Amino acid sequence: MTSPTRKGASRHFVLAAGGTGGHLIPAFALAAELDARGHHVALITDERGANIPGKPDYLTAHVLPAGRFGKNPLRWPGAARAVWDGRNMALRLFESFAPTAVVGFGGYPALPALLAATSAGVPSVIHEQNAVLGRVNRLLAGRVDAIATAYPAVARLKDKHRDKAHLVGNPVRAEVLALRDEDFPAFTEEGLLRVLVTGGSQGARVLSEVVPDGLAMLPPGLRQRLQITQQCRPEDLDAVRQRYADHDIPAELGTYFEDMHERLADAHLFIGRAGASTIAELTAVGRPAILIPLPIATDDHQAANTREIVQAGGGRMIRQEKFAPKELAKQIQAMAQNPASLANAAHAAWNCGRPDAASDLADLVESMGGIDTMDVIRVGEPAKAARTAPSAEPAPGAARDNAA
Known part of the structure; x- marks a missing residue:
């Protein structure tokens, strides 16, 4: 206070x-x-x-x-x-x-x-x-x-x-902290699964290359309910847009979203890097995450940043060298196999917030x-x-x- x-x-x-x-x-x-x-x-x-x-x-x-x-x-x-x-x-x-x-x-x-x-x-x-x-x-x-x-x-x-x-x-940021007392967005067996994908301030090419194909490998019942928001590098936008179109997955793409806190509020699942501010915002709001630490981060600090939320059950970490479409699909299924498991992960992430x-x-x-x-x-x-x-x-x- x-x-x-x-x-x-x-x-x-x-x-x-x-x-x-x-x-x-x-x-x-x-x-x-x-x-x-x-x-x-x-x-x-x-x-x-x-x-x-x-x-x-x-x-x-x-x-x-x-x-x-x-x-x-x-x-x-x-x-x-x-x-x-x-x-x-x-x-x-x-x-x-x-x-x-x-x-x-x-x-x-x-x-x-x-x-x-x-x-x-x-x-x-x-x-x-x-x-x-x-x-x-x-x-x-x-x-x-x-x-x-x-x-x-x-x-x-x-x-x-x-x-x-x-x-x-x-x-x-104050606008992110203001979301802490809001409920995790309703997620049901038939409802949309809203996924937010970001790679830090400059985007991450590996996310553009892996995420669309990984989402396409999900079971049809889950894949057909996807709604994606993804940040991309400017030079990757057209290729990523075509990948999603080929997989018939609705996706909103951009190089920068001014209303990122609102998109985080709507998201059921986050996929992205593990920078300190990203982890702080995920735990402040309480959002489940699949985290891919930047492999060249000094002292491997992004991997260290994931330890608390992963141990609590609020997220999963995939090393970039193992970050492939099949592995991503496997981890998404494990987290979103039913509404209760995703909500429990959100609660665990929330408990890590300060x-x-x-x-x-x-x-x-x-x-x-x-x-x-x-x-x-x-x-x-x-x-x-x-x-x-x-x-x-x-x-x-x-x-x-x-x-x-």
């Missing part, structure tokens, strides 16, 4: 994040929560982040140099100089902004801001969206005051740093300014009772008639 704004308690916070949606969506969610509490918030990012759709109008963006340390060591000196220049610029910004705390969300653009904060003695927090601590957050873990995590188990987090780790979850993530993270950030930490869960401690309610009592967001 959002803390009431405290009279005279308005403070300044700086959020620092890489320019991708995975880093910025939780940053924007925290910004909205802090703004609602009466605080002032600024953003440090790169050019992509400063211009990304969805950035709140009140959130002023500052673009600082940030070198990227890739695999070529010849480029490391230049990257180090860029980080140093960005750090110095951040220090000058802090002189005028006087932040209570700096919060990093990963990505190389966050590195200069966090280095400046630790150098200037400004309290600092990092938030890790994935189930594996990212490179920049690993560099900063020993310097910052607190580490906020999205999962109870986080790989690459050193034991000596676990005492400052807090489980808060991964904040999601709807208070933005509020809990804001509590943690506010505590850096002298206010006691409020209701923030330590990594390794039991989750709140509301999040571990017996599955015998269907939760909002799952089909009450069919949930286990």
Whole structure:
């Protein structure tokens, strides 16, 4: 629950994040929560982040140099100089902004801001969206005051740093969180099976190649009830449209859907990648999923992201090398063989959600300014009772008639 704004308690916070949606969506969610509490918030990012759709109008963006340390060591000196220049610029910004705390969300653009904060003695927090601590957050873990995590188990987090780790979850967009208390859409033996297929911000060619043929291998009674919404790369649209037409499966295709939260609300089953924001939204709303982790993701973090929802029974994971039409059809049949099994999976996914993530993270950030930490869960401690309610009592967001 959002803390009431405290009279005279308005403070300044700086959020620092890489320019991708995975880093910025939780940053924007925290910004909205802090703004609602009466605080002032600024953003440090790169050019992509400063211009990304969805950035709140009140959130002023500052673009600082940030070198990227890739695999070529010849480029490391230049990257180090860029980080140093960005750090110095951040220090000058802090002189005028006087932040209570700096919060990093990963990505190389966050590195200069966090280095400046630790150098200037400004309290600092990092938030890790994935189930594996990212490179920049690993560099900063020993310097910052607190580490906020999205999962109870986080790989690459050193034991000596676990005492400052807090489980808060991964904040999601407000329009997605608003769907949490809605029922799982009715799914009957004769009704439509609505499937949502996405591959991240740029789409995924493997989904375009496998999903239409996999759906075509379903038993006729199920195949004839399919209604597909699929995100594709622009260059793949025509070929995917023809595949669905050949299989006589109705499908709406697009490169980008502005109303993705509404499509998620209508979906009975999700098929796609396992990015941190995707998992957070699926569990916030409670949607069963078949997840195909990106095989080149750093430290295989997308596969790690699937662990909690799969173990709970809310999803299934297929490695890309095994992602073939026959295997996909097999997994869909297992999940959608009857309305009860799909609704139970939705309920299990819902139970993995952490709807208070933005509020809990804001509590943690506010505590850096002298206010006691409020209701923030330590990594390794039991989750709140509301999040571990017996599955015998269907939760909002799952089909009450069919949930286990």
